[in-house]
Amino acid sequence: MKRYSTLKDIANALNISTATVSRALADRCDVNQETKKLVQEEAKRQNYKPNPIALRLQNKRSKTIGLVVPEFKSSFFPMVIAGIQKVMDESGFQLLITESQESMEVERRNLKLLENNMVEGILISITREGENTNLYQELIDCGIPLVFFNRVSSKVIASKVVIDDYKRAFFATEHLIYSGFKKIYHFSGPEILMVSKERKKGFLDAMKKHHLEVTDKSVLTAGVFMDKGFSAMQLLIDKNDIPEAIFCFNDPTALGALKAIKEAGLKCPDDVALVGFSETEIAQLVDPLLTSVEQPTFEMGETAARLLLKQINQTPPPEVETVCLLAKLNIRKSSINTHKG
Amino acid sequence: MKRYSTLKDIANALNISTATVSRALADRCDVNQETKKLVQEEAKRQNYKPNPIALRLQNKRSKTIGLVVPEFKSSFFPMVIAGIQKVMDESGFQLLITESQESMEVERRNLKLLENNMVEGILISITREGENTNLYQELIDCGIPLVFFNRVSSKVIASKVVIDDYKRAFFATEHLIYSGFKKIYHFSGPEILMVSKERKKGFLDAMKKHHLEVTDKSVLTAGVFMDKGFSAMQLLIDKNDIPEAIFCFNDPTALGALKAIKEAGLKCPDDVALVGFSETEIAQLVDPLLTSVEQPTFEMGETAARLLLKQINQTPPPEVETVCLLAKLNIRKSSINTHKG
DNA sequence: TTGTACGCGTTATCAG
DNA sequence: CTGATAACGCGTACAA
Numbered sequence: 105m106k107r108y109s110t111l112k113d114i115a116n117a118l119n120i121s122t123a124t125v126s127r128a129l130a131d132r133c134d135v136n137q138e139t140k141k142l143v144q145e146e147a148k149r150q151n152y153k154p155n156p157i158a159l160r161l162q163n164k165r166s167k168t169i170g171l172v173v174p175e176f177k178s179s180f181f182p183m184v185i186a187g188i189q190k191v192m193d194e195s196g197f198q199l200l201i202t203e204s205q206e207s208m209e210v211e212r213r214n215l216k217l218l219e220n221n222m223v224e225g226i227l228i229s230i231t232r233e234g235e236n237t238n239l240y241q242e243l244i245d246c247g248i249p250l251v252f253f254n255r256v257s258s259k260v261i262a263s264k265v266v267i268d269d270y271k272r273a274f275f276a277t278e279h280l281i282y283s284g285f286k287k288i289y290h291f292s293g294p295e296i297l298m299v300s301k302e303r304k305k306g307f308l309d310a311m312k313k314h315h316l317e318v319t320d321k322s323v324l325t326a327g328v329f330m331d332k333g334f335s336a337m338q339l340l341i342d343k344n345d346i347p348e349a350i351f352c353f354n355d356p357t358a359l360g361a362l363k364a365i366k367e368a369g370l371k372c373p374d375d376v377a378l379v380g381f382s383e384t385e386i387a388q389l390v391d392p393l394l395t396s397v398e399q400p401t402f403e404m405g406e407t408a409a410r411l412l413l414k415q416i417n418q419t420p421p422p423e424v425e426t427v428c429l430l431a432k433l434n435i436r437k438s439s440i441n442t443h444k445g
Numbered sequence: 446m447k448r449y450s451t452l453k454d455i456a457n458a459l460n461i462s463t464a465t466v467s468r469a470l471a472d473r474c475d476v477n478q479e480t481k482k483l484v485q486e487e488a489k490r491q492n493y494k495p496n497p498i499a500l501r502l503q504n505k506r507s508k509t510i511g512l513v514v515p516e517f518k519s520s521f522f523p524m525v526i527a528g529i530q531k532v533m534d535e536s537g538f539q540l541l542i543t544e545s546q547e548s549m550e551v552e553r554r555n556l557k558l559l560e561n562n563m564v565e566g567i568l569i570s571i572t573r574e575g576e577n578t579n580l581y582q583e584l585i586d587c588g589i590p591l592v593f594f595n596r597v598s599s600k601v602i603a604s605k606v607v608i609d610d611y612k613r614a615f616f617a618t619e620h621l622i623y624s625g626f627k628k629i630y631h632f633s634g635p636e637i638l639m640v641s642k643e644r645k646k647g648f649l650d651a652m653k654k655h656h657l658e659v660t661d662k663s664v665l666t667a668g669v670f671m672d673k674g675f676s677a678m679q680l681l682i683d684k685n686d687i688p689e690a691i692f693c694f695n696d697p698t699a700l701g702a703l704k705a706i707k708e709a710g711l712k713c714p715d716d717v718a719l720v721g722f723s724e725t726e727i728a729q730l731v732d733p734l735l736t737s738v739e740q741p742t743f744e745m746g747e748t749a750a751r752l753l754l755k756q757i758n759q760t761p762p763p764e765v766e767t768v769c770l771l772a773k774l775n776i777r778k779s780s781i782n783t784h785k786g
Numbered sequence: 787t788t789g790t791a792c793g794c795g796t797t798a799t800c801a802g
Numbered sequence: 803c804t805g806a807t808a809a810c811g812c813g814t815a816c817a818a
Contacts, residue, residue, distance in 0.1 A: 105505055105506050105507065105563070105565050105588070106563075106565075106587055106588035106589055107588070108563065108795095110794095110795060110796090111795065111796070111797095112795080120804080120805085121804070121805045121806075122795085122796080122797095122805095123797080123798090123804075123805060123806075123807090124803085124804055124805070126795095126796070126797060126798095127797090127803095127804085130797085134803065134804090135803065135804080136803055136804085139803080139804085153560075153561050154795085154796075155502075155563070155794090155795050155796070156561070156562055156563065157498060157501045157502050157507060157563065157794090157795080157796095158502055158794075158795035158796045158797095158810090159795080159796060159797085160498045160810095161496075161498050161499055161502050161794090161795080161796080161809095161810050161811065161812095162795080162796050162797060162798095162809075162810050163796090163797090163810085164446055164810065164811095165446050166446065166498060168539075176520075176523040176524060176526065176527045177520055177523070177524070177726070178520070179517070179518055179519070179520060179523070181523075182517040182518070182520075182522075182523040183517060183518070185517065185542075186517045186544060189542065189543070189544065193543075193558065198509075198539070198541060198562070199541075199542065200539060200540075201526075201530065201540065201542060202530070202534075203527055203530065217534065219494075220494050220497070221497060221539070222446070222447075222449065222496070222497065222498065224446050224447075246447055247446070247447035247448070248447055330730075359730055363730075366732065385518070385727075386726075386727050386730055389671075389700055389704075389727055389730070389731060390730060390731060390732070391707065391731075391732055449811095451810095451811060451812085452811070452812070452813095453811080461788075461789085462788065462789045462790075463789095463811085463812080463813095464788075464789060464790075464791095464813080464814080465787085465788055465789075467812070467813060467814085468787095468788090468813090468814090471813085475787065475788090476787065476788080477787055477788085480787080480788085495811085495812075496810090496811050496812070498810090498811080498812095499794090499810075499811035499812045499813095500811085500812065500813085501794095502793095502794050502795070502796095502810090502811080502812080503793080503794050503811080503812050503813065504794085504812095504813090505794065505795095
């Protein structure tokens with residue numbers, strides 16, 4: 105590796121001790137102005153930079169935090185990461201990023217890797233396979249704080265950052281109801297994820313509030329990817345059980361449904377209106393433009409990172425807290441009722 | 446931070462010296478089998494893990510490499526990062542990720558940050574504003590190898606990973622020509638990027654080879670984002686100078702053009718055929734499905750990472766090399782000639 | 787076969 | 803005001 109200038113180099117050059125050099129560079133008051141100036145000049149000349157590794161060893165702090173995300177494909181997590189990075193750069197922390205590929209086993213490997221790297225804390229969004237509850241708890245118990253974001257553990261007590269899925273789902277459904285649709289279905293996400301449950305609950309409660317019929321056919325489990333949305337819609341078309349509108353678990357699901365609708369010769373929103381969730385950039389590219397709930401991704405990253413730093417830096421650590429970020433319903437063409445009025 | 450078990454802890458527990466413990470754990474032959482076994486058991490009991498920070502300090506190796514990407518929004522760079530991560534995890538390196546936000550100044554800050562973190566090498570894809578040539582050269586000169594990928598420096602001598610932009614652009618254009626289109630335009634990327642130049646050159650040469658007319662109107666600079674593709678197409682529509690087909694610098698540009706085409710009441714591919722580049726997942730979601738050049742993103746990350754590790758680990762460092770990855774033209778509906786035959 | 791001593795780069799403590 | 807020393811955790815040369 106490149107040879108870096110050290111305190112000793114400066115000390116030797118000036119024939120003084122490293123201790124004095126250290127003090128001078130820390131700009132402490134108990135050092136001669138003259139010496140201080142000489143040291144600082146020599147440091148600049150040698151392009152001296154403190155060795156972060158030595159500092160970490162001495163302070164017994166890795167100044168590193170770990171991150172586990174399920175995937176990199178969609179732009180959701182990358183944007184969250186950008187938010188995390190910003191906070192970490194500001195506070196001099198390194199970020200170790202790992203990808204669980206939606207696999208619980210890979211997630212366990214990742215967490216071990218992070219532990220071996222002595223991360224001071226971990227940010228995690230769990231897989232859709234389920235949660236490694238015991239492992240999370242172990243890590244917390246042995247002094248590595250966890251902060252969950254987006255896809256959070258339902259069993260472990262820790263700080264969490266979520267968006268108000270329930271409310272947004274409720275409002276999104278109400279938006280369809282107020283638009284005049286009556287036969288409204290929900291394409292739900294993986295049962296195991298809390299976000300799925302919340303969104304489904306929001307849907308059901310909104311329907312209930314407005315006294316609209318909900319049968320056991322009203323909710324189809326459609327997973328997180330496009331193909332599932334496609335096949336769920338296909339199923340409805342085959343059964344000729346076509347709702348006026350569908351509130352989908354996320355954008356890919358909605359886009360899959362859209363594809364099936366188009367292929368069947370139907371039109372959106374004329375025959376079936378759609379509402380997505382997550383506001384992928386695709387929502388603004390498809391025809392018709394997709395109504396979707398926009399999540400504050402960057403902000404979610406920032407918030408989770410700040411929460412974690414608080415857990416790490418404060419003694420005693422602060423109470424865990426759950427932050428609920430506001431999301432925004434972007435109403436576009438796919439949910440316009442063309443029959444109304 | 447969490448307290449970790451150290452060699453000293455094990456040594457104390459067994460009343461032996463840390464040196465012996467160290468040797469036993471390294472499974473060296475010059476240590477009593479009996480002692481070795483005791484040590485290994487005690488290590489396991491205490492859940493001992495070597496402190497990576499201490500190792501880094503002792504070996505004078507940060508075991509860290511840095512990464513600079515222009516942006517996180519599209520899925521391109523995240524996928525590359527996934528490939529890099531894989532290689533780094535395998536070789537025990539940490540990855541420090543930074544985002545230049547397409548700004549040369551932020552890029553400079555990022556590079557300084559990486560240098561201060563003593564990275565042993567840097568992977569970089571430059572901004573579309575231009576290249577910090579001098580800084581790249583400085584880093585290389587002072588012993589930090591750089592490997593460029595995707596958006597590479599044209600001036601600095603270093604290992605590079607690119608896709609065969611020229612050839613792919615050439616073939617993509619030929620695909621349009623063979624489909625029977627004659628008036629073919631090119632929406633070009635930022636002039637400063639080598640990829641732009643290569644793709645443009647591929648377009649021009651293909652046109653030339655087939656003796657098709659190329660005027661100074663045939664190539665419009667449209668940037669990298671959707672809005673630029675939109676306005677470029679808008680301009681052509683306003684001037685009523687509408688080509689039969691357009692080979693676009695990338696998918697967003699093509700999608701922007703598509704939007705303008707639709708809004709003007711025109712149809713794709715009937716009125717204007719389109720070919721994109723980069724194979725974003727959106728290509729398979731829009732109507733019509735977009736013909737696009739698929740880049741091996743994950744593989745690009747892996748390759749760049751391996752190249753960098755070679756530069757870091759071999760002494761003397763190997764010759765720089767440029768790896769050209771193969772890309773694939775996915776032909777879809779947007780480039781079908783509906784008038785032909 | 788095992789223990790002692792040192793150095794990696796830094797800061798804190800204590801003595802001068 | 804400044805210098806010597808120890809400590810962080812590890813590996814290793816050298817001594818026993």
